[in-house]
Amino acid sequence: MYFDTHAHFDSEKFEGDRLEVLASMPAAGVDLILDPGSDIITSRAALALAEQFDFVYAAAGVHPHEAEEVTDSYLADIEELCRHPEVKAIGEIGLDYHYDFSPREVQRKVFAAQMALARDLDMPVIIHDREAHEDFLNIMKQFPTVRGVVHCYAGSLEMSRDILKAGYNISFTGSITFKNNKKAPPIVAAMPADRYMIETDAPYMTPVPHRGKRNDSSYLKYIAEFIADIRGITPEQVAAETLENGKKFFGIE
Numbered sequence: 382m383y384f385d386t387h388a389h390f391d392s393e394k395f396e397g398d399r400l401e402v403l404a405s406m407p408a409a410g411v412d413l414i415l416d417p418g419s420d421i422i423t424s425r426a427a428l429a430l431a432e433q434f435d436f437v438y439a440a441a442g443v444h445p446h447e448a449e450e451v452t453d454s455y456l457a458d459i460e461e462l463c464r465h466p467e468v469k470a471i472g473e474i475g476l477d478y479h480y481d482f483s484p485r486e487v488q489r490k491v492f493a494a495q496m497a498l499a500r501d502l503d504m505p506v507i508i509h510d511r512e513a514h515e516d517f518l519n520i521m522k523q524f525p526t527v528r529g530v531v532h533c534y535a536g537s538l539e540m541s542r543d544i545l546k547a548g549y550n551i552s553f554t555g556s557i558t559f560k561n562n563k564k565a566p567p568i569v570a571a572m573p574a575d576r577y578m579i580e581t582d583a584p585y586m587t588p589v590p591h592r593g594k595r596n597d598s599s600y601l602k603y604i605a606e607f608i609a610d611i612r613g614i615t616p617e618q619v620a621a622e623t624l625e626n627g628k629k630f631f632g633i634e
């Protein structure tokens with residue numbers, strides 16, 4: 382019943398039990414998983430998992446942390462990955478001014494180049510924006526035909542309105558369940574039913590009550606329960622709405 386729209390099962394944190402954990406997901410109520418790449422190697426690893434499990438799909442892209450490491454062929458490599466029917470988006474891409482692992486100028490250049498590729502290939506994008514809201518919105522506006530989702534949303538209520546107005550979806554992780562996160566509940570409450578998605582961002586962002594442990598898609602239910610409580614609906618309704626929104630966004634039948 383659940384669609385985990387963002388989970389990094391290609392991560393080294395799943396070394397040793399990756400295939401067992403993935404194989405256990407349908408029995409845990411997880412119908413679909415999308416594994417986004419962080420660079421070319423992890424994008425290829427995500428595609429390999431998508432080829433192995435029929436409920437897993439992939440996205441290909443270079444994360445802002447890795448922007449400085451790109452080779453001359455990275456755009457051609459992403460384009461080639463996008464020709465595969467199991468690759469449903471370009472991502473995750475964007476800007477991270479919190480860690481600044483790559484120089485900001487390089488982050489902006491690599492992000493804009495991947496946005497241009499998404500426009501040319503007519504692919505949706507998965508956005509990582511951390512403390513870079515203004516530059517993200519400026520680059521986004523240069524590509525008005527590109528459809529996107531802002532993953533692990535951590536911005537303001539006001540910015541969420543700008544994002545929705547631009548036609549982008551918003552996706553929530555376990556970070557909304559953290560006790561010190563006072564910003565999230567009003568944003569969750571205000572979401573149009575057809576514009577939000579849920580994700581674990583596994584192995585990171587583990588929701589309460591498992592915070593601190595390795596995350597996986599079976600913990601999506603805690604995020605759905607938290608959202609259901611705020612919106613005054615059932616977790617099953619949250620699961621149904623977000624499954625539908627995710628399938629529509631990624632073009633999955």
Ligand code: NI
Pocket residue numbers: 387389473582
């Ligand atoms: Ni991620």
